[in-house]
Amino acid sequence: MAVFRIGRTTELAAAECWRRVTDWPAHSAGVPLTSVSVTTPGPVGVGTVFVARTAAGPAAFDDPMEIVRWEPPAPGRAGACRLEKRGRTVTGWAEIEVRAVGTGSVVLWVEDLRVRGLPRALDPLLAHAGRLVFGRTLDGLLAGRAGQ
16 A cells, blocks of 8 residues: 655644645646546535545546545644545545644645556555645645646
8 A cells, every 4th residue: 555644834823724625626736737626515524525636638437435534633632634536546544634733734645556567566655646636736835836
């Protein structure tokens, strides 16, 4: 399994940090050739489904995800979100935690990324690519310029 971790510290308050990192359509800007759309009505919470569609010309695949844990940060408690990937091509899960630290916050993103048909021997390369792509996405979201 290609598990990777990304951590960031920000001056943003935990509530604003949470709002930015769980703005699913904003993730589109950080992942090349990909658009993200929420397919269930709001508000966002357990049961919300969104789809990351990656396409290059006629080659395309969908990465549907469902929120199975949704606990926004509150005084004295970190926020936690868990996504289960439900696609035919991409499977696995992601967990995002936002914890208040002083007047700012810390984000921890842990993901188990699997691509069907990809040999397990390539997991280290897939994890490295995940750290790069999602690290860039997270940096952009926190800076308010999603993925740049």
